[in-house]
Amino acid sequence: MVSFRFGCVALFLIASLFTLPSSFLSFPPREAKAAEFRLVPSLGIQEEYNDNIFYSDRERVDDFITTITPGLELVNRTEKVDLNLLARLNILRYAETTELNNIDQNYLGKIRYSPTTKWTLSGEAGYLKDSRPDRDLEVTGLVNSAAIRDRQNYGAGLEHTLTEKTRGSLSYAFEEDKYDNPRFADLRAHNAILGFTHDLSKYLPNITGRMNFGYSRYEYDFGTIDYSYATIGMKWALSEKWDLLLDGGGSYTVSELGPDGNRQRDTGAGWFGMGSISYKGEKTTGDLTFSHRILPAYGSVGVTNRTSVTFGIDRRFTYEFSGGLSGGYFLNKADQGEFSTVAFDEETYFINPRLRYEFTRDIFLEGSYNFSITKFDITRTEARRNLVMLRLYVQHALFE
Numbered sequence: 001m002v003s004f005r006f007g008c009v010a011l012f013l014i015a016s017l018f019t020l021p022s023s024f025l026s027f028p029p030r031e032a033k034a035a036e037f038r039l040v041p042s043l044g045i046q047e048e049y050n051d052n053i054f055y056s057d058r059e060r061v062d063d064f065i066t067t068i069t070p071g072l073e074l075v076n077r078t079e080k081v082d083l084n085l086l087a088r089l090n091i092l093r094y095a096e097t098t099e100l101n102n103i104d105q106n107y108l109g110k111i112r113y114s115p116t117t118k119w120t121l122s123g124e125a126g127y128l129k130d131s132r133p134d135r136d137l138e139v140t141g142l143v144n145s146a147a148i149r150d151r152q153n154y155g156a157g158l159e160h161t162l163t164e165k166t167r168g169s170l171s172y173a174f175e176e177d178k179y180d181n182p183r184f185a186d187l188r189a190h191n192a193i194l195g196f197t198h199d200l201s202k203y204l205p206n207i208t209g210r211m212n213f214g215y216s217r218y219e220y221d222f223g224t225i226d227y228s229y230a231t232i233g234m235k236w237a238l239s240e241k242w243d244l245l246l247d248g249g250g251s252y253t254v255s256e257l258g259p260d261g262n263r264q265r266d267t268g269a270g271w272f273g274m275g276s277i278s279y280k281g282e283k284t285t286g287d288l289t290f291s292h293r294i295l296p297a298y299g300s301v302g303v304t305n306r307t308s309v310t311f312g313i314d315r316r317f318t319y320e321f322s323g324g325l326s327g328g329y330f331l332n333k334a335d336q337g338e339f340s341t342v343a344f345d346e347e348t349y350f351i352n353p354r355l356r357y358e359f360t361r362d363i364f365l366e367g368s369y370n371f372s373i374t375k376f377d378i379t380r381t382e383a384r385r386n387l388v389m390l391r392l393y394v395q396h397a398l399f400e
Contacts, residue, residue: 036077042395044069049388053097054133055143055374057381064095082112092131100146105129118161124173126153134385136298137372141308141330141348143383144299147181165199177298184299188219197235206237210247216294222301223257225339227294229272246275253294255339257301266338270294270305286313294339297332302340304332320358327351345377362395 046067052060071088090104108126115121128151137143157171170193177187195212209232216227231249238244251272256263271292278287288311295306310328317323329349336343354368370387 035079036075038073038075038400039398040073040075040395041398042069042071042073042393044071044391044393046389046391048390050385051387052383052385053094053100054145055137055372055383055385057374057376057379057383061097063097066093066095067091068093080114082110084108084110090130100131102131102148104131120159122155122157122159122171124153124155127151128153134372137348138328138350138352140295140298140306141328141332141346141374142297142299142304142344143374144184145181147179147184147299149184149298150178150180152176167197169193169195179299185220185222185301187296187298189296190217190219191215200234208235210234212247212249218296218303220257220301222259222341223255223263225253225255225257225303227303228252229293231272231274233275241279241281243278243280244276248273248275251294253303253339255302257337257339257341264337268338283316284314287311297334297340297342297344300340300342302334302342304334304340304344307331321356322358323353323355325351325353343378346374347377348372348374362397364393366391366393 051062068091074085076083086108088106112122131148153175155173159169173191175189193214198209200207218225229251231247233247236244251270273292276289292307297304312326314324332344332346334340334344350372352370356366358364372385375382
């Protein structure tokens with residue numbers, strides 16, 4: 001199954017390559033300053049202590065986990081084409097809970113092609129196999145069990161400069177999740193976005209107006225959920241170092257859940273919002289992001305009304321020594337029978353300080369600590385986790 005899906009990804013990328021000019025299929029000449037070709041093998045070795053590997057609100061199981069991560073990345077950039085291929089394995093070895101030992105896999109290919117200055121085409125294909133219960137914790141605020149998930153995704157998009165100040169874009173993405181445990185719901189997700197931007201600097205300095213129309217369809221064996229939204233917003237360059245982005249609008253959801261022939265239909269209106277403020281200095285970078293929208297609860301039949309606030313700060317103290325701090329808050333809410341077969345009312349917080357020392361450009365040692373807590377308001381229980389990690393990473397670029 002793995003080789004079949006990875007083969008599909010490879011065929012997709014090969015097909016994309018055959019659509020490019022023949023000059024792209026050869027190595028770029030050394031004198032072409034705009035061109036870049038790199039083949040980067042890498043190896044990561046990570047040791048961590050996790051005092052709640054199942055992220056349980058009842059019985060806590062702790063363990064030491066060793067992860068060996070070999071990888072290979074190919075980058076090829078020219079004036080018109082940007083190609084990136086990545087293959088990576090995560091070889092997981094638990095000291096005591098050996099039944100969780102696994103080899104997670106990640107394959108990803110992305111390509112952008114600009115035939116003219118006004119048109120940009122893009123494509124993406126990937127395959128992911130993962131098994132850690134906490135794999136989605138800092139992305140969705142939700143936790144699955146140690147069930148193995150096979151995920152494949154495909155996407156395509158185009159951007160077009162309509163006028164000197166106006167650009168339009170259209171994108172479509174497909175994602176399919178399959179679990180090896182029948183207690184978890186397989187998912188097929190379709191996402192389409194039509195967007196427009198317009199330069200408003202004639203009226204307001206450094207401001208670009210934004211408008212987006214989105215549609216998502218989530219398909220389960222037990223039903224379907226259709227989600228539509230429309231937003232308006234702006235991107236504002238406050239200064240050379242600060243940027244602000246705001247989008248807001250309305251949404252409409254239609255769900256049909258239940259056994260075939262007896263599905264219950266529900267509809268509802270809501271609001272969609274997202275925003276971020278980012279800072280990019282000489283030694284310090286940071287961002288603060290807010291989001292509120294309907295999103296799937298992976299592993300369950302249905303979606304949640306998810307609100308999230310996340311932040312990240314990175315600081316370079318010296319040329320070799322740097323550090324960072326990230327954290328976030330997630331609120332997932334859903335009523336049983338209304339867009340979901342399972343009720344959710346969960347709050348998740350996490351904080352993650354880290355330090356890094358770079359011996360060279362290609363070798364670094366990183367240590368971090370992560371504290372996470374989830375409050376399950378329906379059962380009035382909570383789960384906590386402390387995770388300490390040390391990682392050594394080595395890479396070497398070929399043909400650079």
